[in-house]
Amino acid sequence: MNLLKGVKMPSQLDIIDLHAGVEGKEILKGISLPVPQGEIHALMGPNGSGKSTLSYVILGHPKYEVYSGKVLLDGEDVLEMDTDERARKGLFLGFQYPLEIPGVRLSSFLETSLRYLKPGLLNGEDFHDLLRDKSQMLNIEESFLERSVNEGFSGGEKKRAEVLQLALFEPKLAVMDETDSGLDIDSLQVVSSAINAVAERGTGILLVTHYQRILRYVIPDKVHVLMNGRIVRTGGKELALELEEKGYDWLRKVKG
Amino acid sequence: MDFKLSYATDGNVVKLSKARGEPDWLLKDRLQALEAFGKIPVESLPLFVRHTDIKGVDVAKLEPPEAIDSSPVRPVYDGGDKAALGVIDEGKIQEIRITKKLREREFYFNEAVGLLEKKPDLAMTLLARPGGLPANEKFGMMSRALFSTAFIIYIPPRIEITLPIHLLWRFSEESSSLVTRTIIYLSEGSRASIIEEFESGDSKEGQSLFGNATEVYLEDGAGLRYAAIERFGDHVVAFLTRQAILNRDCSLNQALGSFGGFLCKSRADCALAGQGSNIRQVEVVYGNGTEKFDNTNFVVHEGRDTTSDLLSKAVMQERSRSALKGVITIQESALNSDSYLGQHSMLLSRKAKSTAIPSLEIKTNEVQRAKHAASVAQLDEEQLFYLMSRGLPRDEARKMLVEAFLTPIVEQVDLPQARERIYDIINQKWVGQGFP
Numbered sequence: 001m002n003l004l005k006g007v008k009m010p011s012q013l014d015i016i017d018l019h020a021g022v023e024g025k026e027i028l029k030g031i032s033l034p035v036p037q038g039e040i041h042a043l044m045g046p047n048g049s050g051k052s053t054l055s056y057v058i059l060g061h062p063k064y065e066v067y068s069g070k071v072l073l074d075g076e077d078v079l080e081m082d083t084d085e086r087a088r089k090g091l092f093l094g095f096q097y098p099l100e101i102p103g104v105r106l107s108s109f110l111e112t113s114l115r116y117l118k119p120g121l122l123n124g125e126d127f128h129d130l131l132r133d134k135s136q137m138l139n140i141e142e143s144f145l146e147r148s149v150n151e152g153f154s155g156g157e158k159k160r161a162e163v164l165q166l167a168l169f170e171p172k173l174a175v176m177d178e179t180d181s182g183l184d185i186d187s188l189q190v191v192s193s194a195i196n197a198v199a200e201r202g203t204g205i206l207l208v209t210h211y212q213r214i215l216r217y218v219i220p221d222k223v224h225v226l227m228n229g230r231i232v233r234t235g236g237k238e239l240a241l242e243l244e245e246k247g248y249d250w251l252r253k254v255k256g
Numbered sequence: 257m258d259f260k261l262s263y264a265t266d267g268n269v270v271k272l273s274k275a276r277g278e279p280d281w282l283l284k285d286r287l288q289a290l291e292a293f294g295k296i297p298v299e300s301l302p303l304f305v306r307h308t309d310i311k312g313v314d315v316a317k318l319e320p321p322e323a324i325d326s327s328p329v330r331p332v333y334d335g336g337d338k339a340a341l342g343v344i345d346e347g348k349i350q351e352i353r354i355t356k357k358l359r360e361r362e363f364y365f366n367e368a369v370g371l372l373e374k375k376p377d378l379a380m381t382l383l384a385r386p387g388g389l390p391a392n393e394k395f396g397m398m399s400r401a402l403f404s405t406a407f408i409i410y411i412p413p414r415i416e417i418t419l420p421i422h423l424l425w426r427f428s429e430e431s432s433s434l435v436t437r438t439i440i441y442l443s444e445g446s447r448a449s450i451i452e453e454f455e456s457g458d459s460k461e462g463q464s465l466f467g468n469a470t471e472v473y474l475e476d477g478a479g480l481r482y483a484a485i486e487r488f489g490d491h492v493v494a495f496l497t498r499q500a501i502l503n504r505d506c507s508l509n510q511a512l513g514s515f516g517g518f519l520c521k522s523r524a525d526c527a528l529a530g531q532g533s534n535i536r537q538v539e540v541v542y543g544n545g546t547e548k549f550d551n552t553n554f555v556v557h558e559g560r561d562t563t564s565d566l567l568s569k570a571v572m573q574e575r576s577r578s579a580l581k582g583v584i585t586i587q588e589s590a591l592n593s594d595s596y597l598g599q600h601s602m603l604l605s606r607k608a609k610s611t612a613i614p615s616l617e618i619k620t621n622e623v624q625r626a627k628h629a630a631s632v633a634q635l636d637e638e639q640l641f642y643l644m645s646r647g648l649p650r651d652e653a654r655k656m657l658v659e660a661f662l663t664p665i666v667e668q669v670d671l672p673q674a675r676e677r678i679y680d681i682i683n684q685k686w687v688g689q690g691f692p
Contacts, residue, residue, distance in 0.1 A: 040354065059641075059645050061641055062637060062641065064647055082644065082649075082650065083641060083644040083645050084644040084645075084647055084648055084649050084653070086645075087644065087645055087646060087647040088647050092645075093645050095642065095645075099636075099638055099639050099642040100643070101639055101642070101643070101656075101657070101660060102660060103659070103660030103661060103663055103664055104659075104660045109643075109646075109656075112648065112652075112656070113646040113647050113648060116646075116647035116649070116652075117646070117647040150661075165646065167649075169646075174330075219380055
């Protein structure tokens with residue numbers, strides 16, 4: 001008798017000794033990082049440390065090459081999958097610079113995406129109810145949803161639209177790349193509470209950030225520091241404060 | 257770069273004109289056009305010579321069709337969702353339908369030969385108008401010299417025809433050549449919607465030649481919504497020439513669609529002759545396989561307070577090619593004009609090619625606006641990645657981006673039937689093609 005039958009195993013992202021880069025130039029030099037379901041992990045690091053590279057590699061951006069290592073989602077290696085398949089398996093990337101797609105209405109784009117990400121989940125009416133709920137949570141007006149995806153959005157609006165997608169899709173694991181940059185304090189709070197709500201519902205979050213500002217509102221279970229393509233330190237939420245106080249140079253010195 | 261047609265001789269033109277029972281003035285007009293056809297280069301504007309390519313065109317030795325029965329066809333008068341329908345197969349009029357309502361009017365919708373008998377003076381005005389076709393366009397002159405079918409749509413003064421008038425040209429005969437003319441005349445204050453469709457069967461061995469010139473003449477205060485949609489097979493070399501002349505306070509709302517052919521060379525001219533006249537045009541080009549497109553637009557502002565607004569968009573898949581070209585000229589007399597010419601291409605494969613060369617020639621200082629814009633770009637890989645990261649399969653993401661590029665322009669097509677037809681063709685081309 002299988003006692004585990006019917007019991008859902010918690011999702012987990014496992015990055016194992018990942019080496020990756022661009023055009024033969026290695027940027028990530030052996031990264032290992034587990035993010036269990038429902039946990040929030042902050043990935044911090046100075047500019048050029050490889051944060052965005054890691055974000056893109058997890059979702060399979062065509063510009064980046066993987067030299068060795070694994071990225072597992074629930075034990076399954078995603079590196080062989082196309083980007084869209086990774087998304088359907090439950091990976092999500094909140095873009096640092098969300099793309100403008102003129103001519104594609106945000107609401108219909110979200111509906112199409114959801115049809116692929118959660119097939120059979122929703123009919124049209126349910127979708128609009130769900131979209132309304134999540135939009136209200138993010139203080140997004142309905143008229144906003146009728147505009148073209150990200151076209152003419154302010155920096156803050158773009159980030160809120162990214163978090164709206166996170167909340168709608170409820171992926172297994174979300175990489176949020178610098179979601180806090182360019183947000184005023186009100187937006188930061190709205191966005192943070194939405195991220196917290198999504199994590200409470202079981203999504204694992206890898207919060208990629210340069211500053212610890214957002215970590216006042218989104219309390220991480222763990223903090224990892226990325227420098228020069230390697231994780232140089234992992235600690236609890238207090239590590240973020242320590243970094244704020246001492247700066248990244250402190251770890252540079254410690255590491256020699 | 258030269259284009260020759262071995263049957264384009266004085267002797268053959270005389271024979272053709274006699275067979276149709278045409279008066280001397282029309283033969284004379286044909287012979288003048290034939291001379292011009294021989295003299296004018298394939299591309300008369302130096303700016304565009306480098307971007308005009310008729311390589312691989314091999315139609316010089318084609319024969320014209322056997323003598324076409326040019327007698328006008330007796331119309332059927334009935335209701336229906338069209339004001340009038342004309343179906344022309346291989347140059348022979350097969351069917352004419354006209355609503356009963358239009359029967360009592362002076363409306364003429366038939367082969368030109370019928371008008372030559374009924375109203376010779378009007379026929380002369382329509383068929384032999386000096387400057388009715390651009391004097392520097394070789395293929396317009398080809399049509400004027402060699403047409404074996406001419407269709408006339410004459411709309412009497414001050415009537416408003418709300419239902420569309422539909423003219424369908426079918427051409428699929430193998431290795432043959434068909435040259436035709438369409439003349440559209442809206443009298444003072446009248447309004448109409450006209451859709452002209454050109455189509456052929458699937459690809460065949462060898463090449464065929466299809467030439468058509470559509471002359472549009474709008475008298476004061478007339479308004480026309482016009483669409484011309486071409487969908488030829490890969491064996492057809494097509495030359496479509498259109499010229500519209502707009503008098504005072506006229507408006508022309510025009511949609512052009514180029515969707516097939518070994519080569520489809522389209523030239524559309526518009527003369528804004530009268531004060532307050534305006535043209536709005538959208539042009540959609542969609543190529544796949546090895547199709548080639550050459551689309552040129554000319555607008556000349558002559559009258560004051562005239563407006564032109566032209567937008568062309570091309571999507572090229574596989575090895576298809578397109579050249580979007582255009583010049584807006586603002587004459588000294590055209591005070592206070594407003595003009596825009598935009599030409600944009602999206603390439604869906606590394607082997608597809610496109611150019612976009614809009615330009616302006618302004619001869620007065622008193623211009624409200626004169627603007628042009630152009631772009632040629634590969635499908636954006638970053639946008640594609642973004643959409644795929646939201647679960648959309650690559651093909652779906654590509655389709656979404658192509659639709660996003662085309663939908664805004666197709667939505668501007670003012671005739672619902674033409675708009676639906678364009679959407680259908682785009683979908684067929686997309687589905688039939690698979691995804692390169």
